[in-house]
Amino acid sequence: QVQLVESGGGLVQAGGSLRLSCAASGRAFSGAAMGWFRQAPGKEREFVAAIIRSGGSTYYADSVKGRFTILRDNAKNTVYLQMSSLKAEDTAVYYCAADVDDSGGNYYWGARYDYWGQGTQVTVSS
Numbered sequence: 001q002v003q004l005v006e007s008g009g010g011l012v013q014a015g016g017s018l019r020l021s022c023a024a025s026g027r028a029f030s031g032a033a034m035g036w037f038r039q040a041p042g043k044e045r046e047f048v049a050a051i052i053r054s055g056g057s058t059y060y061a062d063s064v065k066g067r068f069t070i071l072r073d074n075a076k077n078t079v080y081l082q083m084s085s086l087k088a089e090d091t092a093v094y095y096c097a098a099d100v101d102d103s104g105g106n107y108y109w110g111a112r113y114d115y116w117g118q119g120t121q122v123t124v125s126s
Contacts, residue, residue: 002026002098002115009094009120012086016124020081022096022117033102034072034079035113038092038122048094049081050107059107064090088126093119 008020022034035050049070050059058070069082079096097113106112 004117006117006120017084029077030074033099040092047108
């Protein structure tokens with residue numbers, strides 16, 4: 001069992017920055033691939049970023065490449081999403097997710113993730 005708790009969301013002006021954190025409970029964290037997804041009102045959930053269990057590879061949606069960075073600290077059981085140059089279209093609830101068996105493949109696919117956090121709201125004002 002893995003519990004995920006996101007934090008760090010809030011209201012920011014366009015062009016600003018935020019860092020989201022996702023704290024995980026349980027020993028499975030170090031072996032898990034971690035992902036960030038987001039869902040805006042009236043839209044489907046979409047992939048944002050992912051990081052493999054070692055932290056050696058990362059993946060990003062085209063819409064956030066060059067602006068967002070995903071990082072993990074296995075000693076702290078925490079994954080981060082550093083967001084910069086924020087745009088109004090980044091407004092959404094952001095969720096972190098864990099794939100405890102990280103067997104490679106498609107990290108963009110939400111269904112591969114076993115556990116999800118409750119989400120944190122990010123609002124970017126233009």
